[in-house]
Amino acid sequence: MINENLAHYSNLFIALALVAYAFAFFAYCGEWAFGSRSRIGAKAAAVGRSGQARTAAAAAPEDAVASVGASGVSVLTRTVQEGEEPTVAGGSLRAEIVGRFAVMATFIGFLLHASGVLCRGLAAQRVPWANMYEFSCAAALAMAFAYLVLLVTGRKARWLGLPVSFIVLLTLGLAYTVLYTDAEELVPALHSYWLYIHVTAAVLSTGAFGVATIATVLYLVKAAAEDGRLPRLGGVLERVPSSGALDRTAYRVIAFIFPLWTFAVIAGAIWAQKAWGRYWGWDPKETWSFIVWVIYAAYLHARATHGWKGRAAAWIALAAFVCVMFNYFGVNTLLTGKHSYAGL
Structure with missing residues (x-):
């Protein structure tokens, strides 16, 4: 016996999840658009500048060499301390704020998405992955979950947000518009x-x-x-x-x-x-x-x-x-x- 009310709520939650994922996708796009150059780029530039400084120092007086050497070590120390891996936001505060909003929208979309999958299962009184529509919804949920796990475990994985949100949005959108079937036994x-x-x-x-x-x-x-x-x-x-x-x-x-x-x-x-x-x-x-x-x-x-x-x-x-x-x-x-x- 299918519970039509829960089936309706499932469809509603999936639709709201699509909206949340859309906000997340455009926010990730904004983060990429507003972000400055990566820390790797900054480090490469710093190394290049220090190399040029050493070349110039070779022909400079001895007291100048000491000054340039200290400056070069200082620059390299700062860049190494900043870390090897880049961030999409770089040094832009605006991009960082947009990126955090994107993560929040992804998390909200995930909760709505999970609620839709759960209601589908409760409506049919079975696991909610018995056809292509349900499997697509569940697989998209698993992809969003894997991305969020990488974030929560401390991995610098926000660069995955843009492609993951796009694929989740595309998969869930196709499921909702093309593959959809009513809940059945x-x-x-x-x-x-x-x-x-x-x-x-x-x-x-x-x-x-x-x-x-x-x-x-x-x-x-x-x-x-x-x-x-x-x-x-x-x-x-x-x-x-x-x-x-x-x-x-x-x-x-x-x-x-x-x-x-x-x-x-x-x-x-x-x-x-x-x-x-x-x-x-x-x-x-x-x-x-x-x-x-x-x-x-x-x-x-x-x-x-x-x-x-x-x-x-x-x-x-x-x-x-x-x-x-x-x-x-x-x-x-x-x-x-x-x-x-x-x-x-």
Whole structure:
């Protein structure tokens, strides 16, 4: 029996979450627009100035050398104390205020979003991820959650706010306008406690893989700019961490969440045995879930045993996430199998 009132409140909360995420996205845009050059840029400039000072000091009197040397050490000490990683706001107070508002709007959007997902589950008296609309809402929620966790744990991750808010806004908007279906009861095959276990693990993994992919894409762009293969876009790219830091962020997120994806695949196989009498039948969803697992496993193996870093590893990670997206959209809409629960 569907509770129509709770279903209505779910839709309302999701709509309000979209508004809050929109405010957050535009606030992050404002932070990037108002922010000054990054601390990395300032440090590079300071090092350059100190180098020029040393060159000039070589031809200067001895007493002048002492003065310039002390000044150069002072500048370098201050820049090192400021930290290696950049902030999007840089030294701009206005950008800092806008950035904090963006984080607050993201947190409010997350609470509204979570309330919408919760009300959907209570309305249908089941877990709220049984079709593409519900899974999209839950995956977007997981991505926002992963970003907020990085912020709360002290990571300097506000640079992720702009792409994360955009993707969450896009995913939730498409779910609300294109993929939406009314709350309804489960099909018989989904009546199992494994729905709570298997799909929850898949939802959390998908959201975290999305955050890692954002870091990977930014790494490729940043590395190309550092190598001179791309323009620096007026200093915009200098406001994100160095390419090495981006590469490490993507790797750590993938390494952390890969065991959960592994568990999701195993839990799915156990559920398949209980529902259909076999652990594995190479159903399209099973096949593509396994492909995703193999590619991410290859990524982690290459980094752990062969020391792969940089562009080669990044392209493997991107290929894996493309398979994640096809496993969700392509398999659900283009292929048929026992996992055809798109609800479209």
